[in-house]
Amino acid sequence: MLRTVLLCVLFLLGGWAAARWLTCDFQVWTDEGARRLEVALRPVPVPPVAVQGPAVTAPDLPALLTTDGGATIVDFIYTHCETLCLSLGSSFQQLQAALQADRTAGHTPGVRLLSISFDGARDDPAALQAYARGLRADPALWRFVRVPDGAQQRALLRRLGVVVVPDGRGNYEHNAALLVFDARGRMVRIFDMAEQQMALDYARHLARRPQ
Known part of the structure; x- marks a missing residue:
């Protein structure tokens, strides 16, 4: 016993x-x-992948994320998506509205939004511009880019843990999250779509904190 x-x-x-x-x-x-x-314990720096997008002059993603300091909330999308990306677009529209309210109230937001397409073959700058226009994106707050080089795009997705699986019909299965980057171009937090207010609050806090 x-x-x-x-x-x-x-x-x-x-x-x-x-x-x-x-x-x-x-x-x-x-x-x-x-x-x-x-x-959260070990922030992830992005690799120096080249990016293209409407009115984007930065040569690569680290330069884009570190320009003007502050914090950036990032999502990954493709413009032909009719499911998950629509929800992400709606979340970013709400985030943009909150940042516009900050600006109207006389507060410098210090937070930007960035949508990165993983369908670089189809989502050229013209397609991204049309997509941004459809979402009424404010270019001062919300930008859109693609990574034109396939190998660099795969390296970026792998580094950030973004899962993208072609379905064989021109669409993709992919995970969705709001990724927060600091002024040094490092991914520092990951939030669910449903946690958009938490993502915004954290990004605002990050933007105010000395880097």
Whole structure:
């Protein structure tokens, strides 16, 4: 009887230790949660991939993210998407409205929005311009770019943990999140679409904080 009790206790202790290790001391329970914790603890610098977009003169993504300081909220989209990207566009419209309200109230937002297309073959600057116009994007607050080089685009998606899978019919299955970058061009936090207010509040805090 005692031996059985001792074995059960050892089994439970072993399970507790394994769970603690796998969940980073019980802080996360999923792969996505682990990814978000890792980013928060170790910000991820973007690779120097070339970008193109309407009225964008920065030669690469790090230069675009670090111009004028502040913080940037980023999403990944493609203009032919009729599902998830529509929700992302709606979230960014609401974020833009909040930033415009800040500006109207006399506060410098210090936060910008950036949509990056992962369909670089079709989403040239003209297509991105039309897409931005359809969303009534304010170019002072919300910009759109693509990464024209396929190898660089794959490297960027891999670095940031963005999953994009072609469905064979010209569309893509992809994850969706709001990625917050600091003034040094580093991804510092990841939020769900439903956490857009949290993403905005954090970006505002980041923009006010000395870098």
